[in-house]
Amino acid sequence: MRARSNPPNRFEAQAREFLDSPPPVGLRLYEEETHEILSHNESPDLPFRWSLNPDRGCFHACAYCYARPTHEYWGFGSGTDFESNIVVKVNAPTRLRETFMKPSWRGEIIAFSGNTDCYQPVEASYRVTRACLEVCAEFRNPVGLITKAALIARDIDVLQQLQRDAWVRVFFSIPFADNETARKVEPQDPSFTSRLEAMRRLSDAGIPTGVSVAPVIPGLNDDDMPDILARAREAGATQATYILLRLTGSVESVFLERMQAAFPDRVRKITHRLQEVRGGSLTETRFFKRHHGEGTYWKMVEQLFTAGCRKAGFPVEREEPTPNTFRRPLSEQTRLF
DSSP states (O other), X not given: OOBOOOOOOTTOSOOOOOSSOOOBOOOEEEEEOOSOOEEEXXXXXXXXXXEEOSEESOTTOOTXXXXXXXXXXXXXXXXXXHHHEEEEETTHHHHHHHHHHSTTOOOOOEEETSSSOTTSTTHHHHOHHHHHHHHHHHHTOOEEEEESOGGGGGGHHXXXXXXXXXOEEEEEEOOOSSHHHHHHHSTTSOOHHHHHHHHHHHHHTTOOEEEEEEEEOTTTTGGGHHHHHHHHHHTTOOEEEEEEOOOXXXXXXXXXXXXXXXXXXXXXXHHHHHHXXXXXXXXXXXXXXXXXXXXXXXXHHHHHHHHHHHHHTOOOXXXXXXXXXXXXXXXXXXXXX
């Protein structure tokens, strides 16, 4: 059990310090009746306008998670609170159905896990993500998914229906090629091998899959790219992408604290490399620059990724528009005519 540790919450006027050792972290689940389930994305450098997040907070506890500061809006901390206080939007399927029934909804792609992983462990019992996918399948609405969890293989039947009647793509986030290193950075994530096995199962079932080497942490996992790409291709992935680490807001202090504890002999190299590709800073917030780096070292990373894709045999795919498959189901009364 990790001891409780959170950076100061920028939305709270007061902070609490422990005179003795901080208490251990225990998992707490909260159920929320949300008013809206789709988040509207206005970032011009992201390929979608709408995202769906069934939960707030994420049990996976990835040290680098860019969603950590969003937990501060709700009075939680972005450190251990983020991974131990999980809010489940239990009425998400109902709200999604209501959205689809509005005349203003035209059937745009919905990205699942735009913020936190929609297949974290609470999904095994709450099944909110599955219910939302079933609504999308019923209305034939296109879906994009990104996850680290092998649990997604449970829903192969719904994903096959989406692939047959609408459009679906599933990306697996895999930043590390060995489980030992991954466990230090993403302590509660499924293993590298279990993610590959889930990818293989989806691919064999006819569901298009891809791999996201994200985040790239210079000085820590950039050398893992060729192995990740090769093994993902063997597991059936047909697309690959990568994103440079972002340390926005309180993510920086959480990440550096945990890297110091996990890699005391490498943390200086990591920060130096990150500053090298970020023009002297540890992060970048400008659109179209925040996901990639600059300079000689970053060009080497880009070349490593390109060569890895070529060697692994990833096909060169042309960007095609998402098909307009959205349909509202006919009511029983309508079917009479």
